[in-house]
Amino acid sequence: MTLKSQKTRCLVVDDEPLAAGILRKYIGQLEDLELVATCGDAFEAMSLLQREPIDLMFLDIQLPGLTGIGLLKALSRPPAVVLTTAYREYAIEGFELQVLDYLVKPVPFERFLAAVNRFYALYRPPTRLPATMPPPGAAQEHAFLYLKADKKMIKVFLKDISYIESLKDYVRVRTADKVIITYQRISTLEAQLPATMFLRIHRSFIVAIDKISAFNMTAIEVGDTELPIGRQYKNQVLKALGL
Structure with missing residues (x-):
């Protein structure tokens, strides 16, 4: 991300x-995203990437002349890439190329948001990274994600989250305030959260590791709240906590 705008610079190739x-509409709904350009083919995108710093590229697979996969293979230092396509069968090849996410058209806003949150969890703002690999040390002071609630997008810093509770198709995210x-x-x-900061302890609970105040073989305390350790998660939880 450039120091001038402090925003994630996005490129749409479709x-x-x-x-x-x-x-473009989705990008415009998030204040931390900036649309740099929209390209209609891979060659136009390649030319733009040589001129402009891009943090996050939404890349269609089926493009005229050169496919999105072909473009990705041709780039020596690509930005973070989210593949978009109407065809699910390209998912495996896309992930072999270490793409950030894979969205199937028509793209729901919730899936777009999940991809963006994954980017924020893996890449350290506000410094733009030239490579695609996440920086060492995922517990980042400024890392955040967006949550859609009450008809608006709420920015939540990962360091502020105490624990997360499942409510079937919803989740309750608790912070200190x-x-x-x-x-x-x-x-x-869970897939959007760095494993160095968060731990799944139950099918209904994820806790922030640094907010754990006490634990035993069956439960974890986060502040004054006691949360159960699920039977199927017990071994991995105790291992993560050093037992």
């Missing part, structure tokens, strides 16, 4: 005007 327009309920499955949110 030859379908409707699909590109949806991504507020509670946020958002439409999202706990497994989806």
Whole structure:
């Protein structure tokens, strides 16, 4: 991210005007994202990437002339990449190329948001990274994610989260001073959180490791709240806690 704007600089590469327009709309809804350009083919995108610093690229696979996969293979130092496509069968190849996420069209806003949150969890703001690998030490002071609640996007810093509770298709995110309920499955949110900072202890609970005040073989205390350790999570929890 550039020091001038402190925003994540985004590039949309898609030859379908409707699909590109949806991504542009989504990007415009998040204050920390900045749309640098929209390209209709891989060659235009390659040229722009040589001129402009890009942090996050939303890349369609089916492009005229050169596919998105072909573009990705041709770049020696690509930005973080989210692949977009109407075809699920490209998912394995995409992840072999270490893409950040894989979105199937039509892209729901919640999935777009999950991809962006994954970017924020893996990459350290406000310094723009030239490589695709996440920086060492995932417990980042300024890392955050967005949660959609009460018809608005709420920025939540990871360091402020105490624990997360599943409410079936919703999750309750607790910080020291507020509670946020958002439409999202706990497994989806778990995938966006760095494992060095958060620990799944139960099918219904994720805790911030640094907020654990005490624990035993069956429960973990976060402040004054006692949370159960699920039977299927017991071994990995105790191992993570050094037992």
